[in-house]
Amino acid sequence: MRLSGRDLRCVRGGREVFAGLAFEASGGEALALVGHNGAGKTSLLRLIAGLLTPEAGTITLDGGEPDTPVAEQAHYLGHRDALKPSLSVGENLGFWRDFLGGERTDLSAGIKAVGLGHAAELPAAYLSAGQRRRLSIARLLVVRRPIWLLDEPTSALDVKGQELFVGLMQEHLARGGIIVAATHTPLGIPVREQRIGAAT
Numbered sequence: 001m002r003l004s005g006r007d008l009r010c011v012r013g014g015r016e017v018f019a020g021l022a023f024e025a026s027g028g029e030a031l032a033l034v035g036h037n038g039a040g041k042t043s044l045l046r047l048i049a050g051l052l053t054p055e056a057g058t059i060t061l062d063g064g065e066p067d068t069p070v071a072e073q074a075h076y077l078g079h080r081d082a083l084k085p086s087l088s089v090g091e092n093l094g095f096w097r098d099f100l101g102g103e104r105t106d107l108s109a110g111i112k113a114v115g116l117g118h119a120a121e122l123p124a125a126y127l128s129a130g131q132r133r134r135l136s137i138a139r140l141l142v143v144r145r146p147i148w149l150l151d152e153p154t155s156a157l158d159v160k161g162q163e164l165f166v167g168l169m170q171e172h173l174a175r176g177g178i179i180v181a182a183t184h185t186p187l188g189i190p191v192r193e194q195r196i197g198a199a200t
Ligand SMILES: Nc1ncnc2c1ncn2[C@@H]1O[C@H](COP(=O)(O)OP(=O)(O)OP(=O)(O)O)[C@@H](O)[C@H]1O
Pocket: 012, 013, 014, 017, 035, 036, 037, 038, 039, 040, 041, 042, 043, 044, 182
């Protein structure tokens, strides 16, 4: 499997963020997008996730589902944890599983995998920042998609949470998955760096 972008141009608020951008990531590989604040790392993740439309260029996934858009073969873990505060941890995860079209599998394994087994019944409104992030990460586990798009994924995670997430990323890569991450800090796994924008 290979995810690639060719000659991508991104414009936001009438301003060109980048142009002529190319990238490539193969199955089992993690690509770390690096660059200064405002260089366009989040914008590139959002282009791949189908949340922004490129002004030019193409994004393709060779070896994926040919009739399914790339965006629907990717998970996007953004800055904000999209949770419904009045729903419990388990209900939030169930909502996402159904929304993302996953099979109606047991959610408890996903909840336990991110260390939230003790909080499954708790409303999301009561979760700490790190717990919210853990719940968002559980989404990646309950619906399997080959591409993980991660925007500063370890922010808010404590050391234990970071170690746990490293293990989950390693498992994803070992299954032939692809990770593209925007990060200012090391991810904790081997990565290939892709610079966005000029070095400063
Ligand atoms: N909704 C928006 N409307 C207009 N411009 C935007 C919008 N969102 C982002 N931008 C601009 O697009 C540019 C790229 O932003 P982006 O968030 O992709 O950068 P980044 O490399 O992820 O930065 P950081 O390291 O600070 O997270 C910035 O100049 C930003 O101001």
